[in-house]
Amino acid sequence: MRYLIFFFLCSPFLVSAQDTIFFNSNWLIGDKENASYYSTIIPLNGQKYQVKDYSINGELLSECDYKALKQAVDWTRIYEKGFHEWAVEDGVCTEFYPSGNKKKQFEFKNGVQHGKVQMWREDGSLLRSYTAINQLANGNYKEYLADESLSFAVNFLNDTLHGLATYYYPNGKISQKGTFKSGLKYGKWQYFSEKGENVGSEMYRNVFFIAGPDIKIHFPNGLWCLSDQYEEDNRINFLFTRSGIKEDLKTEFVPTCLVSLEEVGENTRLLDYSSARRRRLSVDVHKVISKDQHLFSLPNTMGYLASYIDKGKNKHAAIVTHSVQNNIGVELILDLRQEDYEDLKSEIVTIIRTLNR
Known part of the structure; x- marks a missing residue:
């Protein structure tokens, strides 16, 4: 039994309760007295952890789910190059405004951005939403006006505009619509007035x-x-x-x-x-x-x-x-x-x- 106890005492980064790590202004490990930021490491279940970053005055900056890849994780190196040898983002990661409102939220899978992405304005209104697959925008991408009505909706294929695209006036009427192909306008594009009247069109072809x-x-x-x-x-x-x-x-x-x-x-x-x-x-x-x-x-x-x-x-x-x-x-x-x-x-x-x- 004493060998087991000795093992745990010599492995301070095997977190069994909330740990707090202090960082300087460059997010390198430092002492509490001179710290600009600190992070808490919270065990969840299995090899999963939640990391919360704060300014030194207690303002929540971000929180992110991680999956440990090794039994002993050196959390003091979380923001150093090469940390992904110990643990990777896996789950939801959220950034916050000073007000506490959400700023950005991403989903990760085994260290790769994969899933829904949302971004907000500081007042809490939704700014944009899309889906990332292997860190690249894919599928429907939407941006919103301050009242959260649609500004435009387009489609991406591996971070490149590809597919239907529709842009809107603040009154909700369509301003233009058409199709992108490999990042360029393609086929027929139509343009409308704020009253919904067709005011022109363009034809893109090779x-x-x-x-x-x-x-x-x-x-x-x-x-x-x-x-x-x-x-x-x-x-x-x-x-x-x-x-x-x-x-x-x-x-x-x-x-x-x-x-x-x-x-x-x-x-x-x-x-x-x-x-x-x-x-x-x-x-x-x-x-x-x-x-x-x-x-x-x-x-x-x-x-x-x-x-x-x-x-x-x-x-x-x-x-x-x-x-x-x-x-x-x-x-x-x-x-x-x-x-x-x-x-x-x-x-x-x-x-x-x-x-x-």
Whole structure:
């Protein structure tokens, strides 16, 4: 029996009653007199423990369930690298505001965040909720306004936006809805007024088919969308905008691609159509794109490099192509800031090169 007693006396971290450990301002073990924080280690059942962290004045900061992996756990090293050799989070972990209201609550399984996640504002209102699987957001993700009505509801797949998404006005009406695919907008997106009226839509796809000339236009990386379609001066216009990730550009200007169609007659030559359109363009043409560059997959097509200065005295690069297909003149104008040209050059080449029937 005395050997058993000696074993317990020599194992102070085998907690059989509540232990208190004091830490300095860096959460390293320290003495009580100079401590900034302290933790209590409370045995639950089996190998389960609850750890509660406090400021030195007794303010509860967090509480978390742990599972011991070894019989002897050195709880003094709980916030040091490598502690997971002794014990891991397993169960519910909660952080608190100074008021005592919950701030965050997570679920863990064998040291990995796995389960429901909730976050609150300091006044106690719910801010967001989602599910984590292997520490990554998966499934429905919701954020709430101060009155806990929905701000938006989206879906995640392994921490990436993927699936249906709906955004709301404070009055509860839908402001926009659509679908994400691998983090980017995809398919049809609809936009609404606060009264619920449909005010517009965008179409996100990698490939768009335009009837009449029967051509396909390809946009790389899913960053472009069909934002408008309208008729003007007997011309049908399709306006595409680069509405995806903007962090890769130097300016805030949104690049556009305008495709315009008009009937030109059965005997209209490409050169005649292109010359007529050039006279009407408000850009300075600098260079004809040589056929030797092999940029045009679409037969009966030619192009130009151009530029212009906008009202804000910003220089724009413009790439213009003209084509005649099925007795329809097709004009494509890519418009972007000169500073963004090099960053977008590969996208521009892809758009022009993949324009085909």
